[in-house]
Amino acid sequence: MAQEKRLMKGNEAMGEAAVRAGCQAYFGYPITPQNELTAYMARHMIEKKRTFIQAESETSAINMVFGAASTGSRAMTSSSSPGISLKQEGISFSCGADLPLVIINVQRAGPGLGGIAPAQGDYFQATRGGGHGDYYHLVLAPKSVQEAADLTYEAFDLAEQWRMPVMVLADGMIGQMMEGVSFKEPKDPAKMPRKPWAVGHQKNREANHIASTQLDPEKFNIVIDERFRRYDEIKAKMQRYEEQECADADLVLVAYGTSARVSLGAMQMARELGLKVGMFRPITLWPFPEKRLSELADPKRKFLCVEMSKGQMIQDVRLTLNGRSEVSFFGRSGGLIPTEEDLLAEIRRILNK
Amino acid sequence: MEAIYAHPKSLKPIQTKYCPGCGHGVIHRLIAEVIDELGVQEKSVLLNPVGCSIWADLYFDFDSVQVPHGRTPAGATGIKRMLPDHLVICYQGDGDLAAIGTGEAVHAANRGEKFTTIFVNNAIYGMTGGQMAPTTLVGQKATTAPFGRDPVDAGMGYPVKVLEMLATLEGTKYLARGAVNNVVNVRKTKQYIKKAFEAQLRGEGFTMVEILSQCPTNWGMDPVESNAWLESSMMPVFKLGVLKDELSVSANKEAGK
Amino acid sequence: MTEKTFMAGFGGQGIISMGQLWVYCGMKEGLEVSFFPFYGAEKRGGIARASVIVSSKEIASPLVTTPDSAIVMNMDSLPLCEENLKPNGIMLVNSSLVKTSPKRKDVKVVNIPCNEIAESIGDVKFANMVMFGALAKATGALKLDKLEEVLVSFFGEGKSKFVPLNMQAIEEGKKAVAV
Structure with missing residues (x-):
């Protein structure tokens, strides 16, 4: 059931939606114009005894997410354009290891350090596989605070369903403006099913290895072909407008x-x-x-x-x-x-x- | 009859791809033995780093996660925070830890992340073919230091002493340096590893065991020569022993009994 | 109904909280709302502006470029507001600080001595609330029929002691708009 409407900034609403989606771990590094999101997560994740770390860099933050996601936990990071560039290495590795995780990009103007005002210059980076290699991941683009909350909430499910990172591509306007927003019911992370592919709790099964490497081109070709068949299925089922x-x-x-x-x-x-x-x-x-x-x-x-x-x-x-x-x-x-x-x-x- | 040899359960009974005389195999075995002794095979996760030991997941018979080069401590942070009752081992080479991933290592140590880093220091880049490492000795030759590491005229810097650097951080609780060039050092190194793992399982702070290890192939020596070179050249720079022990009394009591 | 308002003043005049309260009241009255602030790089004393929209239908751009109403809280804000305001729009001017008259003749100008009225209540800090009341009255966009209840939930329990004075300031602001 939808809750009563609250007046919130987009950044805070995405944070609340992530908490409600059962996000167990948030890792981030300060950057304008998404700082309210990191601050929101600091307060609410720590309060709920979940994991929050202000990482030493964007690169570390995405790899902390990678580690947490490897255990099957719901994990996310958020940043803005220059920071997302730094995360591309980790995003490529996550796609290569088929890890579900959530990334929020509150876009600002670039290239370079650019400005802190809203922009949409990261479309290529987001939709073309911004890191190295042959891959894609879901990219969701909210138009309002309400939709930013809804898509963030759903992103965690989609990431797990399709075994890939999901990026919510917002911008400084969506992040900074306030609108009325209502939220979906909170999910309890403790009640989420354990993932058969995840590391940890290795009882009565073979060891699980989360990795993106394959040095045999024949075998690697097969792995990538399989991944692209999944991409085809996503293209058939997931187009939204x-x-x-x-x-x-x-x-x-x-x-x-x-x-x-x-x-x-x-x-x-x-x-x-x-x-x-x-x-x-x-x-x-x-x-x-x-x-x-x-x-x-x-x-x-x-x-x-x-x-x-x-x-x-x-x-x-x-x-x-x-x-x-x-x-x-x-x-x-x-x-x-x-x-x-x-x-x-x-x-x-x-x-x- | 008394059993005097058994293959560790946590290590698969297969031959490794490591070069003859390489230290990784011995170090893998020490880790596996300690895990067996602690009975935590089903609760262990290893991060295998970019470098020769990227193959570690072929040999260890428990879960593993492979992150980008140098991001091993960041990945280990995420895993350990989610699985606080597990044994998380951050296996790193000198390039992974002291060059591309220095920031990650320093900050994980400073946060007092409760995993154990096994830092394999062989003073050279192995997998990429003998380039200069942050721990390469002054004067030591490498493909990218063909005339020897020259800190002054060529501006190549000095060997980084990782443990000494990390010892200043309050988050680090146990830092020890061993070597695998002879039986005595191998046994001591195993004790260090065990103490670090036990401390981790108790939930104490950051623990790291640096291990001086041989790379005969890239040092251009045979395995026997490389054992001697490790002792004569590396040990004077990287001194063996426990550099920092701020573990709780109970941890030290247990180790001593 | 759609009321697009542009609010402008200097940092510390309460432009941001006035805008937030405006859309909060709108939301509580069942309207669609959006609030988009713009600040200078300075933490204090720089420019403070807000694009504020309340509407009975989906809101298009949250950026108010041709406002139906403009709030001019200080001298510096006058030229900008004059330039953007829609023909026949309403310009609410804080006449305590703005001593020049607008040049445009195709807009309705309402002068409110916000600072003086606020001081008579007890604190110049209420100047923004005086203007808030004037905006409600002059535009008719919000009913403000459950104001006390809304103010209590906006300020939160900790600050509810400020509610009566804020209500008084809003009332004085309404009264200051000649019918």
């Missing part, structure tokens, strides 16, 4: 997270002007919701990809539409959030109205 007023649309805005909020506003303003504009919002960035987006392709319909970057998701949009519709881009970077008014002006320019 939200669609608004696309049926009659001459122009469809494609956006995720904060950009989708701006797009919704611009779409509503355009509709008031009598312009047929719709919105398509990917919720899973990997797998990208290509099935439905592909159905929307039409030579008479245009698409406008809206991002807080110089254009990253637009590559997936173009690949999906495969030349059947015209695709253009509208974005702001450096930590700027596009305004509904500027986006409306672009919509009117494209539609010549």
